[in-house]
Amino acid sequence: MGLFQQHANHKHGADLMREELVTLVIKAFQEISEQQDLTLAAPPSEETPLFGSDGLLDSMGLVTLVVAVEQAIEDTFGISTSLADERALSQRNSPFRTIGTLADYAHAVINATASNG
Amino acid sequence: MDSPVTLITGTRKGIGRHLAEHYVSLGHRVVGCSRGEVEWMLEGYTHHIADVSDEGAVKAIFGDVRKKFGRLDHLINNAGIASMNHSLLTPLSTVHDVLNTNVVGTFLFCREGAKLMKTHGYGRIVNLATVAVPLKLEGEAIYVASKAAVLSLTEVLARELAPFGIT
Numbered sequence: 252m253g254l255f256q257q258h259a260n261h262k263h264g265a266d267l268m269r270e271e272l273v274t275l276v277i278k279a280f281q282e283i284s285e286q287q288d289l290t291l292a293a294p295p296s297e298e299t300p301l302f303g304s305d306g307l308l309d310s311m312g313l314v315t316l317v318v319a320v321e322q323a324i325e326d327t328f329g330i331s332t333s334l335a336d337e338r339a340l341s342q343r344n345s346p347f348r349t350i351g352t353l354a355d356y357a358h359a360v361i362n363a364t365a366s367n368g
Numbered sequence: 369m370d371s372p373v374t375l376i377t378g379t380r381k382g383i384g385r386h387l388a389e390h391y392v393s394l395g396h397r398v399v400g401c402s403r404g405e406v407e408w409m410l411e412g413y414t415h416h417i418a419d420v421s422d423e424g425a426v427k428a429i430f431g432d433v434r435k436k437f438g439r440l441d442h443l444i445n446n447a448g449i450a451s452m453n454h455s456l457l458t459p460l461s462t463v464h465d466v467l468n469t470n471v472v473g474t475f476l477f478c479r480e481g482a483k484l485m486k487t488h489g490y491g492r493i494v495n496l497a498t499v500a501v502p503l504k505l506e507g508e509a510i511y512v513a514s515k516a517a518v519l520s521l522t523e524v525l526a527r528e529l530a531p532f533g534i535t
Binding site: 311315318321322325331333335 | 423424427428431434479483486487531
């Protein structure tokens with residue numbers, strides 16, 4: 252993971268990487284909302300609810316989004332991650348509650364992968 | 369149309385090797401893996417060295433398939449180990465090895481394979497079980513238990529993956 256860490260440390264500060272992740276999640280979410288003809292009250296932002304009581308996605312939509320984000324992370328950062336999580340379907344603790352929490356979660360997973368590599 | 373991409377696990381010898389040869393002869397682009405090097409090579413066949421229960425190694429194979437072909441049409445989970453022994457004489461290490469290869473390995477390939485297949489809304493997954501499950505063969509307790517798990521896994525995955533066109 253040496254190359255990736257260099258990439259993360261120099262070219263991308265932590266904030267910059269998180270920003271890229273938010274952009275990447277929003278892009279994936281937009282593609283899915285177009286495919287599924289979802290009606291959005293506002294343009295997608297970090298606060299957009301994904302899954303849970305106010306969530307816009309059903310479990311199939313969530314699966315599709317998470318896989319799209321994993322693939323986009325691999326394409327953008329060249330790092331292979333698994334965003335699978337025990338808490339995926341939990342209403343309160345799911346890392347997939349909003350676009351922002353999903354970006355945070357992906358950020359944490361990438362950092363953990365980089366430091367283990 | 370591009371020729372189909374078929375991934376087969378456990379291609380070093382036996383059924384896996386013959387499956388690889390068969391699908392190459394049908395014109396498929398075949399990707400295979402085993403824990404060691406293969407002593408044979410075919411045009412249209414790519415080999416990876418991986419332990420099927422190693423998540424990092426499995427994800428690397430799928431990353432490579434996605435980059436090279438951008439799709440996966442078929443997955444055959446053939447890799448498996450058997451153990452013939454009385455349960456009272458079976459070491460725990462054998463139990464872990466059999467469960468890891470047969471159950472964990474099959475699950476990992478199904479999970480990662482389905483992610484790639486769902487991009488095109490099509491995929492076929494074949495998991496190998498054994499007639500020893502219904503026969504409840506003595507002397508193969510762990511092997512039979514692992515394949516019974518594969519059977520249940522397959523039946524549940526069939527329901528979860530059908531909406532993506534994967535059967």
